[in-house]
Amino acid sequence: MYKPHKDSMPMPASSPAASLRACASAPESEPATAPAIAVRQVLKTFAGKHEVKALEAVDLTVAPHEFVSILGPSGCGKSTLLRIVAGLTPYQGGEVQVNQRPVKGPSPEIGVVFQSSNMLPWLTVADNMALGAKLRGLDMQVLHPKLEQLTETLGLKGFEKHHPHQLSGGMRQRAAIGQILALDPQILLMDEPFGALDALTRDRLNVELLRIWQTLRQTVLLVTHSIAEAVFLSDRVIVMSGRPGRVVQEIQIDLPRPRQPEEIKSDPRYGEYIAELSALMGVFNDRH
Numbered sequence: 001m002y003k004p005h006k007d008s009m010p011m012p013a014s015s016p017a018a019s020l021r022a023c024a025s026a027p028e029s030e031p032a033t034a035p036a037i038a039v040r041q042v043l044k045t046f047a048g049k050h051e052v053k054a055l056e057a058v059d060l061t062v063a064p065h066e067f068v069s070i071l072g073p074s075g076c077g078k079s080t081l082l083r084i085v086a087g088l089t090p091y092q093g094g095e096v097q098v099n100q101r102p103v104k105g106p107s108p109e110i111g112v113v114f115q116s117s118n119m120l121p122w123l124t125v126a127d128n129m130a131l132g133a134k135l136r137g138l139d140m141q142v143l144h145p146k147l148e149q150l151t152e153t154l155g156l157k158g159f160e161k162h163h164p165h166q167l168s169g170g171m172r173q174r175a176a177i178g179q180i181l182a183l184d185p186q187i188l189l190m191d192e193p194f195g196a197l198d199a200l201t202r203d204r205l206n207v208e209l210l211r212i213w214q215t216l217r218q219t220v221l222l223v224t225h226s227i228a229e230a231v232f233l234s235d236r237v238i239v240m241s242g243r244p245g246r247v248v249q250e251i252q253i254d255l256p257r258p259r260q261p262e263e264i265k266s267d268p269r270y271g272e273y274i275a276e277l278s279a280l281m282g283v284f285n286d287r288h
């Protein structure tokens with residue numbers, strides 16, 4: 001059975017919802033362990049001449065080691081929500097906790113990857129990847145082997161001495177992810193990390209991201225526009241309404257792990273999840 005979020009819109013008539021496992025909203029779906037991320041009734045309005053109500057009573061929890069994606073129409077507040085969880089944007093109402101502590105600003109527990117990499121053009125790939133960790137005063141004896149391992153894992157071996165402009169877009173994003181992983185964050189927040197890349201590169205990087213996550217198992221909250229990406233990567237997909245953004249649906253993705261693209265794409269449930277989410281996104285895009 002499929003349970004909509006408490007504020008959800010009605011399901012489209014064609015929905016194959018019955019085939020999907022339920023994922024109820026809080027408090028029913030409260031994970032047994034304390035959540036790594038808890039967003040409760042968060043409100044966000046951007047003040048100014050043209051005030052924008054971006055988020056309205058957003059509720060969301062992410063369990064430790066869970067991979068959760070957020071889908072929603074353009075402008076519904078996905079990035080704003082991610083920045084609030086990262087402690088980069090203040091909010092007016094509600095509460096945000098990470099590891100059961102209120103978020104009061106950026107924290108070393110949280111790594112954030114944005115759509116365009118933050119690499120400094122005058123530094124090499126190796127120096128860029130080490131930069132954040134060095135600024136944080138991490139011991140080079142520990143950092144060095146970790147960076148070597150990350151360079152290998154991210155397929156950047158042989159490019160350590162290159163500068164960002166000498167890399168492809170996909171390699172730059174991988175290096176940017178390496179920059180964040182070098183800091184060992186427990187929680188990874190990603191805002192369309194592969195959004196600027198072509199579809200093939202994006203698919204390949206998704207497989208790599210999953211491989212890395214299957215080893216490191218951070219808690220991940222990913223903002224994406226790609227339904228296929230969300231289904232392939234996630235344990236759970238959250239759908240937001242148009243602005244002001246609210247969580248309107250949560251779908252548990254019951255596909256086996258580890259996931260390989262060929263196996264997953266031939267699983268009938270994969271197609272059902274895609275159809276379900278496409279129908280939902282159609283509803284909210286139409287009403288946006």
Ligand SMILES: Nc1ncnc2c1ncn2[C@@H]1O[C@H](COP(=O)(O)OP(=O)(O)OP(=O)(O)O)[C@@H](O)[C@H]1O
Nearest residue numbers: 046052054072073074075076077078079080081243
């Ligand atoms: N700094 C800001 N000042 C004023 N308004 C803002 C600011 N940042 C975002 N907004 C507005 O808040 C709303 C939500 O923006 P946000 O970028 O979070 O949406 P989004 O869902 O991530 O969009 P997209 O999918 O297009 O990236 C938008 O209407 C946007 O114009």
